Amino acid sequence: MEAIINDTKLSIIQGDITSQATDTIVNAANPSLMGGGGVDGAIHRAGGLAILEECKQIVAEQGRLPTGKAVITTGGNLKAIRVIHTVGPIWHGGGRNEAELLASAYRESLKVAAENKLTSISFPSISTGAYGYPVAEAARIAVSAVVSFLKEQATSVREVVFVLFDARTYESYLLALQEVTDSPKA
Numbered sequence: 001m002e003a004i005i006n007d008t009k010l011s012i013i014q015g016d017i018t019s020q021a022t023d024t025i026v027n028a029a030n031p032s033l034m035g036g037g038g039v040d041g042a043i044h045r046a047g048g049l050a051i052l053e054e055c056k057q058i059v060a061e062q063g064r065l066p067t068g069k070a071v072i073t074t075g076g077n078l079k080a081i082r083v084i085h086t087v088g089p090i091w092h093g094g095g096r097n098e099a100e101l102l103a104s105a106y107r108e109s110l111k112v113a114a115e116n117k118l119t120s121i122s123f124p125s126i127s128t129g130a131y132g133y134p135v136a137e138a139a140r141i142a143v144s145a146v147v148s149f150l151k152e153q154a155t156s157v158r159e160v161v162f163v164l165f166d167a168r169t170y171e172s173y174l175l176a177l178q179e180v181t182d183s184p185k186a
């Protein structure tokens with residue numbers, strides 16, 4: 001499914017983010033930036049040690065990455081030339097600002113992409129794996145954060161792709177995009 005927002009194409013696909021050929025792919029990292037399970041482990045395995053080396057340097061310079069923030073490294077051996085690492089919130093039931101922090105992870109990643117004049121970006125479903133965020137809710141937040149950003153900011157980014165690993169997550173994002181694009185205030 002696709003939508004055009006301003007001059008940017010937003011699409012939703014099911015697949016493996018490590019094989020995407022967008023300029024940049026987003027990693028659902030943790031604050032240590034040292035790799036981990038899920039999509040983080042997959043990106044570091046496919047991208048090679050150059051990504052980890054840059055992550056180590058970033059942590060040495062600025063410390064752990066706070067939740068909702070984003071940094072950029074090389075794409076190493078990936079097709080993508082850069083990886084943007086962001087940290088989504090751990091789900092604690094919704095009362096710890098999780099929704100705002102999740103929206104921030106998407107916004108900050110898009111800001112970093114624009115600052116680096118990148119034109120295309122792929123996102124995974126941040127926080128809905130090990131971090132436990134309920135998928136339907138996370139999908140609505142993810143899609144509305146990206147759509148609002150594209151409506152409000154001038155950006156170099158002409159293409160945004162949500163790359164969802166499993167069918168259930170994919171369906172949730174499709175539904176969220178339908179809801180957001182059908183809603184008159186979106």
Ligand code: ADP
Pocket residue numbers: 015016017018028029037038039040042088124125126127128129130131132133163164165166169
């Ligand atoms: P978090 O810790 O932010 O919850 P996870 O990596 O545990 O991050 O999960 C986030 C989402 O990424 C989940 O939907 C998971 O199925 C998905 N995922 C795992 N591997 C990949 C991959 N190679 N490409 C795209 N999505 C992936």
